[in-house]
Amino acid sequence: MKMDIIKTKMGKKAVAALMAVMIMSAPVTNVSFASEAPVAPEKPVATSHVDNDKIEAYNKKVDEYNEAAKAHNDSVDKEYEAAVAETEKKNAEIDQYNAAEQQRVKDAEERNVKAQQAADEENKKIAEENANEAARVKEHNDNEDAKAKASAEARKAAEDYNEEAKAHNEAVAKYAADKVKYDEDYAKYQKDLEMEKKILAAGYASVQQYNDRINKAYNDPARASVEKNASAKKVSAKDTYSVEEAAVKSGEKVKVHIAHIFEGTDISYVEDFEIDRNDVITINSIAALGHATQPGYASLYYNTDEAHSMGYWVPWDELQYNARYVDSTWNCGTSYKISYKDGKNHAGDEEVISMVYNYTWIAQRVYKTYDVPVAPTAPENPGEARELVEVPELYTPDYKTYEEKQFVKAELEKIIEADLLENVANPVKKAYISLIDHMTVFDIPEASEVAKAIKNEAPAANVAIANDATPLAAANAEEVSDNAVPMTIMDSETPQAPAGAWALINLLSALATALLSLIMMIGFFRARREENEETGELEERNRKGVRRLASVIPAIGAIAAFLLTENMANPMILTDRWTVMMLIILAIQTGVALLVAKKDNNEEELERA
Numbered sequence: 001m002k003m004d005i006i007k008t009k010m011g012k013k014a015v016a017a018l019m020a021v022m023i024m025s026a027p028v029t030n031v032s033f034a035s036e037a038p039v040a041p042e043k044p045v046a047t048s049h050v051d052n053d054k055i056e057a058y059n060k061k062v063d064e065y066n067e068a069a070k071a072h073n074d075s076v077d078k079e080y081e082a083a084v085a086e087t088e089k090k091n092a093e094i095d096q097y098n099a100a101e102q103q104r105v106k107d108a109e110e111r112n113v114k115a116q117q118a119a120d121e122e123n124k125k126i127a128e129e130n131a132n133e134a135a136r137v138k139e140h141n142d143n144e145d146a147k148a149k150a151s152a153e154a155r156k157a158a159e160d161y162n163e164e165a166k167a168h169n170e171a172v173a174k175y176a177a178d179k180v181k182y183d184e185d186y187a188k189y190q191k192d193l194e195m196e197k198k199i200l201a202a203g204y205a206s207v208q209q210y211n212d213r214i215n216k217a218y219n220d221p222a223r224a225s226v227e228k229n230a231s232a233k234k235v236s237a238k239d240t241y242s243v244e245e246a247a248v249k250s251g252e253k254v255k256v257h258i259a260h261i262f263e264g265t266d267i268s269y270v271e272d273f274e275i276d277r278n279d280v281i282t283i284n285s286i287a288a289l290g291h292a293t294q295p296g297y298a299s300l301y302y303n304t305d306e307a308h309s310m311g312y313w314v315p316w317d318e319l320q321y322n323a324r325y326v327d328s329t330w331n332c333g334t335s336y337k338i339s340y341k342d343g344k345n346h347a348g349d350e351e352v353i354s355m356v357y358n359y360t361w362i363a364q365r366v367y368k369t370y371d372v373p374v375a376p377t378a379p380e381n382p383g384e385a386r387e388l389v390e391v392p393e394l395y396t397p398d399y400k401t402y403e404e405k406q407f408v409k410a411e412l413e414k415i416i417e418a419d420l421l422e423n424v425a426n427p428v429k430k431a432y433i434s435l436i437d438h439m440t441v442f443d444i445p446e447a448s449e450v451a452k453a454i455k456n457e458a459p460a461a462n463v464a465i466a467n468d469a470t471p472l473a474a475a476n477a478e479e480v481s482d483n484a485v486p487m488t489i490m491d492s493e494t495p496q497a498p499a500g501a502w503a504l505i506n507l508l509s510a511l512a513t514a515l516l517s518l519i520m521m522i523g524f525f526r527a528r529r530e531e532n533e534e535t536g537e538l539e540e541r542n543r544k545g546v547r548r549l550a551s552v553i554p555a556i557g558a559i560a561a562f563l564l565t566e567n568m569a570n571p572m573i574l575t576d577r578w579t580v581m582m583l584i585i586l587a588i589q590t591g592v593a594l595l596v597a598k599k600d601n602n603e604e605e606l607e608r609a
Helices: 009-029 049-201 207-231 447-455 504-530 535-549 552-565 579-608
Strands: 241-244 253-262 268-276 280-284 311-320 325-329 335-339 352-363
Touching: 049 207, 207 311, 280 352, 504 535, 504 552, 504 579, 552 579
Parallel strands: 253 352
Antiparallel strands: 241 280, 253 268, 280 335, 311 352, 325 335
C-alpha cells in the first residue's frame, strides 16, 4: 500500500523497526494449526514397586503422546512451508513496488534539476542588473554627500568666527571695566607709597612692622576689650571681706565701712557693720576675688553700659584706720588684713576702719593701619570690537534609494520520498511449534531397591517424581524425539516453568548493560569538566566522547527488549527463550566497555611518553 506522507530518514527507520517487530511477533501470537496439540499425560506418584502398574500405564501413555506429537509436528511443518512460500510471494510484490517508487522519485528529481538550472540563468542576469543600479545610486548619493559636507563646513567656519568675535568683544568690554578699576587702584598705590615714606622716616623698617606694633599695643587689646565686655558676667561685691573671730572677745566694737564705686556710672556696692576689737578683718577688691583680667593683674572687664565697652576698669583704693596691725598683700593694693588686738589707740582716737575702692575706666584707643603698597597690573588692551558675519543655511541633500530586483525562485515539484517497503521476514519455524515438551518416563523400580531403601531407613517422604518439561531451544526443531528418555525417581522435584512467566536472568542482563553505559557516560562528563582551552586536547576529548556515547545504543536496546518481551506481573523463572538474546546484548556492551578502557589506557600511555 502506498503511503501518503513524506517520511524523513529517521521516520523510515522507525517504521522499518516497527514492521520488523510486528512480523517477528505475529507468528508467535496469531498461529492457528490444522490439528490441536495433544495433551501430555499426568505423572503418577511412584514410591515403590507397588506402583509399577501405574508406572507402566503412564509410560504407555507417554508413547502414545509422543506419536501424537510427531503427527502434530508434521502438520505444523506443512503449514510452515506454506507460510514460507507465501512470504516469498509477498516479497516479490514488494520488490516490484519498490522499483516503481524509486523510478518515480528519480524522474521527479531530473525535472527539478532542469527547473533549477533555468532559474539560476535568470538570476545571473538579475544579479548583473542589480549591481549596475546599485553603482549608479551610490555615485549620485556620494555627490550629494560631498555637497552637504561642504555646506556644513562653511556653516561651521562662520559659526566659529562669530564665537571668536563674541569672545573678543567680551574681552574689549572687560578691558574697559578693568581700566577704570586699574586707574582707581593705581591712585591708591600712589597714596600708599607716600604713607610708606612717612612710616620709614619715623624709624620703622616697613609698613607691616608699623601695623604689627599698632595692632599689638592698641588695636588688639581694644578688640579684645569689646569681645570680653560683650560676654562679661555681672560682677558682685558680695563676700569682698572676711572676719576672723577672736577666741577672747574684748567687748568693744569697731565700725567698718566698705564701698566699691564705679566712676562715671551709678553703680556702687556699700556695706557698714561692726566687729569686735579683737577680731581680724580681711578686705578685698572685686578684682582680687578672681575677676582680675587683662591687661593688668588687678584690672577687670565689666560690661556696665554702652559707653564702657572698649576698655577696662582699674581699682584705686582709699584705706583709713588707726589700728596698730595692718598686713597688705601686694597685688596692686587689692587685699588688706587689719587688727586692733595688739595695738593701742591715741587719746581721743575713734576706732574705725574705712575702705573705699574707686574703679576708674581706662579706655582703649584704636589706631589706623595702612596697606603695604602693591603696584596694580595694567590690563591688556585687546583692540577694537569686531563685526559678526552671516551664517549660511545648510544644504539639504537629495538622496536616491536603491531598489533591488528580486530573484526568481525555481518552481520545483514536491517529491514524495519513495515509500520503500521492507521485505517480510521468513517465519521462524519455532513460532509454529506449540508442542515442544520433551517427556521423560519412569524406570520401573525393583522391589529389592525399595526394600534396601527401607532397610537403610531412607525417608520415603523425600522421594519425588520429576515433572518438568524442558523447552526445546533450537528454533528449527521439527518434532519430539522418538526415543523417550526413561523416567527415573529423583531426589528432588524440579519446578515446571509456568506459562506467561518472566526471566530473572533477562532482568539482570538489562540492568548490567545499562549500568555499564552509565559508568562510561559518567567518565565522559567528568573528562569534559577537566578539559582546558587548548584545541588539541578538546578534539581528543570529543573522540573519547563518541566511543562512550556508542554504549547508549546497547543500553537502550536491552531495556527496550526486556520491556517488550517480559511481563513482571507474571511469575518469575530463571530463563526463557529471550535469555540468549539478552546475554548477547550484554556481551556486546561488555566488549564496547573493554574497547573504550583499552583505548583510554593506550592514549594515556602515549601522552605520558
